[in-house]
Amino acid sequence: MSHYQRHVFFCINDRGPDSDRPSCNRCGSAAIRDYAKKRIKDLGLSGAGKIRVNQAGCLDRCEQGPVCVVYPEGTWYTYVDESDVDEIIESHLVGGVPVERLEI
Amino acid sequence: MSHYQRHVFFCINDRGPDSDRPSCNRCGSAAIRDYAKKRIKDLGLSGAGKIRVNQAGCLDRCEQGPVCVVYPEGTWYTYVDESDVDEIIESHLVGGVPVERLEI
Secondary structure (H helix, E strand, O other), X not given: OOOXXXXXXXXXXXXXXXXXXXXXXXXXXXHHHHHHHHHHHHOOOEOOOOEEEEEEOOOOOHHHOOEEEEEOOOEEEEOOOHHHHHHHHHHXXXXXXXOHHHEO | OOOOOEEEEEEOOOOOOOOOOOOHHHHOHHHHHHHHHHHHHHOOOEOOOXXXXXXXXXXXXXXXXXXXXXXXXXXXXXXXXXXXXXXXXXXXXXXXXXXXXXXX
């Protein structure tokens, strides 16, 4: 196993309101990243050998965003709100079962 | 295979010069990320099915930094300069052979 059992990256790129291209933080992805990070910590799941949540720059799947990716599986998700993130945490990060309905 | 064959994340966290804890960008990691991103693009290695280089927030291995991680392998590296990054690109990202001397 690598340093973390599962490592999640949320794209928080923001092209600003005047761009003609979408970007994940236009959908509030930075706040969702904060939520996921706190939830993992509150559940006692953070740290070496466990789970890490990070922000990342543009993951270049803008049209399908907001997106996050879970490694080492390389599972890509889109999400709408905190309840989607809760489902990814409980099913995939903890239980090891990807959330098919959110996969892109 | 996931969306990218290999996905590299460089920690560019910066606690500022007054912190008593190290942080990767105190060693210039953002500039190294820029270098890696450009090098991958110049080599024609960027895009879906190929290689993606991203910045990330604190990867929480500060004392061993500056660090980057390569997924899906979950290989963690430290590096000093552009030549180290060139070696990671040529040996690991292109050739699939991790650079043991830089692994943490």
